[in-house]
Amino acid sequence: MLLKNKKVAIIGGGPAGLTLARLLQLHAVDVQVFERDLNQDARVQGSPLDLHEDSGLKALQHAGLIEQFKQHFMPKADRKKIMNAQAEVFLSDHDDLLERKFGDPDFRPEIDRGALRKILLDSLLPDTVQWNHQFISMQKQANGWRLHFKNNTTFYADLVIAADGANSKVRPYLTDIRAFYSGITMLEGYISNIKQTAPQIDQLLNGGKIMAFGHQKNLLMGQKADDEIGFYASFKAEESWSTAHQAIFLDRIKTKQWFKCFYSEWDAIWDNLFEHASLPLIPRPIYCMPLDQTWRTQANLTLIGDAAHLMPPFAGEGVNVAMLDALNLSEYLSSDHFSTLQQAIGSYEQEMRPRAAKMAEYSLANGERMHAINALQNMLNFFQSH
Numbered sequence: 541m542l543l544k545n546k547k548v549a550i551i552g553g554g555p556a557g558l559t560l561a562r563l564l565q566l567h568a569v570d571v572q573v574f575e576r577d578l579n580q581d582a583r584v585q586g587s588p589l590d591l592h593e594d595s596g597l598k599a600l601q602h603a604g605l606i607e608q609f610k611q612h613f614m615p616k617a618d619r620k621k622i623m624n625a626q627a628e629v630f631l632s633d634h635d636d637l638l639e640r641k642f643g644d645p646d647f648r649p650e651i652d653r654g655a656l657r658k659i660l661l662d663s664l665l666p667d668t669v670q671w672n673h674q675f676i677s678m679q680k681q682a683n684g685w686r687l688h689f690k691n692n693t694t695f696y697a698d699l700v701i702a703a704d705g706a707n708s709k710v711r712p713y714l715t716d717i718r719a720f721y722s723g724i725t726m727l728e729g730y731i732s733n734i735k736q737t738a739p740q741i742d743q744l745l746n747g748g749k750i751m752a753f754g755h756q757k758n759l760l761m762g763q764k765a766d767d768e769i770g771f772y773a774s775f776k777a778e779e780s781w782s783t784a785h786q787a788i789f790l791d792r793i794k795t796k797q798w799f800k801c802f803y804s805e806w807d808a809i810w811d812n813l814f815e816h817a818s819l820p821l822i823p824r825p826i827y828c829m830p831l832d833q834t835w836r837t838q839a840n841l842t843l844i845g846d847a848a849h850l851m852p853p854f855a856g857e858g859v860n861v862a863m864l865d866a867l868n869l870s871e872y873l874s875s876d877h878f879s880t881l882q883q884a885i886g887s888y889e890q891e892m893r894p895r896a897a898k899m900a901e902y903s904l905a906n907g908e909r910m911h912a913i914n915a916l917q918n919m920l921n922f923f924q925s926h
């Protein structure tokens with residue numbers, strides 16, 4: 541096996557990095573994950589993730605973790621309502637009698653990010669993850685790399701795999717191609733104790749998701765675990781919008797005024813989101829890697845997940861592509877078909893780039909559809925045809 545007696549370092553303990561670590565350990569590979577979070581109790585931010593049969597769920601199946609997933613996913617959190625700015629419901633699958641099941645290609649079960657991280661962490665050998673290890677830099681040493689972390693420790697690895705997400709600090713060692721701004725910014729918020737604080741929103745959500753469209757703006761929200769919801773206001777804006785506006789979202793009164801003014805055509809029921817969300821709200825400008833990116837394969841370094849192919853979240857594909865990268869890379873690295881690591885990595889990269897580009901293109905197009913003047917009709921057509 542190509543990785544026999546080799547040390548593998550994965551930078552980043554997100555879904556991509558942890559899935560890869562688990563899959564490599566199933567092949568008895570000596571692997572360490574270096575994660576900047578202080579410890580495993582650090583809160584994982586972000587909306588729940590829907591895993592797809594032919595990618596995210598497939599990776600979990602190969603990792604032997606599908607039963608754990610079934611115990612921790614959020615049944616019915618995939619149910620959705622498509623609404624307009626006046627909070628009228630145009631499409632809802634909450635009363636569908638058809639119960640989607642695992643194995644059905646259209647079933648996209650949702651899981652909280654924290655729950656997914658815990659399933660993956662619990663599957664790893666003790667001390668696989670080195671917490672509080674923020675990657676800073678690396679330099680070539682022998683046939684591998686000497687890694688340097690913010691806590692002043694260093695580590696030697698024969699093979700480095702960058703899984704450190706959108707702003708990867710490892711990626712520049714492979715390519716200087718950078719992400720471009722998609723033209724869309726999302727403002728992220730959370731409300732805990734939703735049943736008490738915002739019962740109207742809780743009733744509308746009914747444990748599922750809402751996508752509301754109007755006037756080229758969106759409100760997207762969904763149930764998280766434990767009586768909490770996450771939501772996004774999503775709209776077209778200049779790239780500099782986030783920096784220019786972030787101070788507003790530290791302050792309750794200014795936040796509410798901003799919503800009233802910017803979403804002036806929207807019904808007052810949505811005010812509840814901005815009245816009760818924990819502050820600050822977080823502006824997230826949405827970026828995408830160029831679809832035609834390529835680089836020269838190296839023998840001791842590669843990329844997976846957002847570090848490789850950041851894409852807008854408008855098709856719910858990011859984590860699924862990331863977990864499929866982990867599965868495919870683990871198979872290339874443990875295959876007997878290659879005589880060198882460089883060949884195995886090159887084959888993975890040639891398979892990964894077009895697969896990810898296809899999903900990124902689809903996500904960009906969906907972003908346009910969701911922020912068009914006729915977004916509501918676009919999305920009704922989309923969901924009715926599926």
Ligand SMILES: Cc1cc2nc3c(=O)[nH]c(=O)nc-3n(C[C@H](O)[C@H](O)[C@H](O)COP(=O)(O)OP(=O)(O)OC[C@H]3O[C@@H](n4cnc5c(N)ncnc54)[C@H](O)[C@@H]3O)c2cc1C
Nearest residue numbers: 552554555556576674675704705845846853856857858859
């Ligand atoms: C607003 C928004 C909504 C989204 N919604 C969805 C959705 O509904 N469905 C979906 O599929 N995808 C969604 N995505 C995309 C999804 O979050 C990513 O595609 C997915 O998390 C990628 O996984 P990853 O493991 O590659 O990266 P990440 O999840 O970003 O994990 C990277 C890890 O690396 C660590 N790290 C970063 N830098 C360093 C460093 N220097 N040293 C050490 N560790 C480091 C981080 O702490 C983190 O744990 C959304 C993204 C955004 C921005």
